Amino acid sequence: MPEVRRLLPESTCRSDPASPARFTERGWDRAMERALSMDPDEIIADVKASGIKGRGGAAFPTGVKWESVKKALGDMRYVVMNADESELGTFKDRALLQQDPLGALVGVLIAAHAVDAQKAYCYIRGEYRQAEGRLKDALGTLRQLGWVGPNGVDIEIRRGAGAYIAGEETALLNSIEGKRAEPRVKPPFPTNQGLWGRPTLIQNVETLANVAVLLAHDVNWFKEYGSSDTSGTKLIGLSGHVRRPGVYEVPFGYPLANLLNDSDLGGGVAGSQRLGAILIGGAAGTFLSSDEINDSVLDYASLARYGANIGSGALMVFDDTVDLRWVLRKLARFFSDESCGQCVPCRIGTRRVLELIEHGGLTTRQDDLRELSQAMRDASICGLGQTAPVALLSLLDRPDLIQG
Amino acid sequence: MHTEQAAINVRVSALLEDLPKERSQLLPALWRVFEEYWLLEPEMIEAISNAMGVPYAEVYGVASFYALFDNPEGCRPIYVCTDVMCALRGSEDLLKSGQVGAKGTPVSIKGAPCLGYCDEAPALFDGKVTKTQVTQDALAQLIRGEKHA
Numbered sequence A: 001m002p003e004v005r006r007l008l009p010e011s012t013c014r015s016d017p018a019s020p021a022r023f024t025e026r027g028w029d030r031a032m033e034r035a036l037s038m039d040p041d042e043i044i045a046d047v048k049a050s051g052i053k054g055r056g057g058a059a060f061p062t063g064v065k066w067e068s069v070k071k072a073l074g075d076m077r078y079v080v081m082n083a084d085e086s087e088l089g090t091f092k093d094r095a096l097l098q099q100d101p102l103g104a105l106v107g108v109l110i111a112a113h114a115v116d117a118q119k120a121y122c123y124i125r126g127e128y129r130q131a132e133g134r135l136k137d138a139l140g141t142l143r144q145l146g147w148v149g150p151n152g153v154d155i156e157i158r159r160g161a162g163a164y165i166a167g168e169e170t171a172l173l174n175s176i177e178g179k180r181a182e183p184r185v186k187p188p189f190p191t192n193q194g195l196w197g198r199p200t201l202i203q204n205v206e207t208l209a210n211v212a213v214l215l216a217h218d219v220n221w222f223k224e225y226g227s228s229d230t231s232g233t234k235l236i237g238l239s240g241h242v243r244r245p246g247v248y249e250v251p252f253g254y255p256l257a258n259l260l261n262d263s264d265l266g267g268g269v270a271g272s273q274r275l276g277a278i279l280i281g282g283a284a285g286t287f288l289s290s291d292e293i294n295d296s297v298l299d300y301a302s303l304a305r306y307g308a309n310i311g312s313g314a315l316m317v318f319d320d321t322v323d324l325r326w327v328l329r330k331l332a333r334f335f336s337d338e339s340c341g342q343c344v345p346c347r348i349g350t351r352r353v354l355e356l357i358e359h360g361g362l363t364t365r366q367d368d369l370r371e372l373s374q375a376m377r378d379a380s381i382c383g384l385g386q387t388a389p390v391a392l393l394s395l396l397d398r399p400d401l402i403q404g
Numbered sequence B: 001m002h003t004e005q006a007a008i009n010v011r012v013s014a015l016l017e018d019l020p021k022e023r024s025q026l027l028p029a030l031w032r033v034f035e036e037y038w039l040l041e042p043e044m045i046e047a048i049s050n051a052m053g054v055p056y057a058e059v060y061g062v063a064s065f066y067a068l069f070d071n072p073e074g075c076r077p078i079y080v081c082t083d084v085m086c087a088l089r090g091s092e093d094l095l096k097s098g099q100v101g102a103k104g105t106p107v108s109i110k111g112a113p114c115l116g117y118c119d120e121a122p123a124l125f126d127g128k129v130t131k132t133q134v135t136q137d138a139l140a141q142l143i144r145g146e147k148h149a
């Protein structure tokens, strides 16, 4: 089956990605007019019925989140687009923003209308300068067309400055407020008390682009692709030892092996041409063996059988010459560098894990590593500390993947 | 010293002139000043604190949180990604050769975690734009300040 193009523009789309011509070509005029003609509750009902789940990692049902924000009490409401994308192996939001920046922004405007927000922020990582430029141009186009501005929703672009943790939703809110990007203790959740204590809707770039294509069409159209569990398509960042690394859009339920091997997708394993393993979901992802890959499709339930998750859509491919202990050392260093240091289990735990791994603990100190991981999972206040040991545990559970 | 601080105050307040003087504009303010000096020293923090009306300790606390503002040499930074996918394509050697080549130049070469261009590894961020499939030659050109590196 050929690659699907919904979130990503058709390759025949020749207009400038941020131009008014692209706006109509992609059907965003239709999406905006439809959204504004609908009652906010109808939009939320459509988003719920579409089955869209968050694409930033946690896969939380998007419509349910919108409903909480809409119902929360507050004199102001905000929408935030999370384009911080600093997860290892993840680059699909960057590709989406470069190829079609208007879609995600249209998603922001629809969300703002649905939850009755007056102001929106797009938070983009500081290294994505080209994508930021596109976003800025697209915002200019929306202003020119009258969709953004003093009479409607105001959108502001915020540039991050090199902090992985700023992508965590409450850390991101602190960053926008001009504070250190340290996560807040939840509850309260941002849906009730987000920016400046007001109800705030935070969504990933790709989630918002999904909303835009949904409103440009309808629920039935949206559900034509996908699995019985998860409707729609998913952007996958394919990297490492494949012939054609890149960002691909495929329906949920797509066989993982086909994603690697189809001639219009990964094109087959590169390097030694023998598959060693994949790491799916990012730095806090799961290593899967080739048997597990052959037995899995791109869907939450299928991957959960192996303790894995689609996460941010990162799919890193390693041939059989890569020492996965080396990969694990890199991941451990990453978490230890990026921990914000606010809570002890994560601050100390990420450092201890790194030390143990650097000193051969993967073979000699497995029990200690497991115990430490459990403590981090149970006692860290945010997702970074809670999920930092996931890749490590997945490798401990797959001794066959560790060489020599 | 005094006159230097005064000069920095003038320059910084000009840079921040059109920014609303709100706490929430602190990160944009830090970016503007950082890109002017490639440095956030106590004098610049002081000037930002004055211009934005945010206490010095708070400005310092925020500035020191973010990796991209950590550039004490004040040289133009070039970040070479040394994370997994780029390392598989030789970025650790790239980093080393860059660091040797940059000695005595107004550029400093640093390692960085994943830059979000793993499909076109190895990647670097030169402080303004990201470049991909970087070769040692391309990095050397960039260090020498040649345009189309």
Ligand SMILES: Cc1cc2nc3c(=O)[nH]c(=O)nc-3n(C[C@H](O)[C@H](O)[C@H](O)COP(=O)(O)O)c2cc1C
Pocket (backbone or CB within 6 Å): A053, A054, A055, A056, A057, A058, A059, A060, A082, A083, A084, A085, A086, A087, A164, A165, A166, A167, A168, A169, A170, A202, A203, A204, A205, A207, A208, A382, A383, A384
């Ligand atoms: C350490 C950490 C980093 C995160 N980074 C991102 C990110 O870069 N982009 C993103 O969309 N979500 C990120 N998330 C998830 C967000 O907290 C949040 O769940 C998401 O933005 C919600 O949007 P969604 O429901 O549309 O996925 C991160 C979470 C954690 C714990």
Ligand code: SF4
Pocket (backbone or CB within 6 Å): A165, A182, A183, A338, A339, A340, A341, A342, A343, A344, A346, A347, A380, A381, A382, A383, A384, A385, A386
């Ligand atoms: S778990 Fe780690 S990153 Fe999260 S708040 Fe605690 S120290 Fe910071």
Ligand code: FES
Pocket (backbone or CB within 6 Å): A088, A089, A090, B081, B082, B083, B084, B085, B086, B087, B113, B114, B115, B116, B117, B118, B121, B122, B123
């Ligand atoms: S690992 Fe270098 S860009 Fe992702």
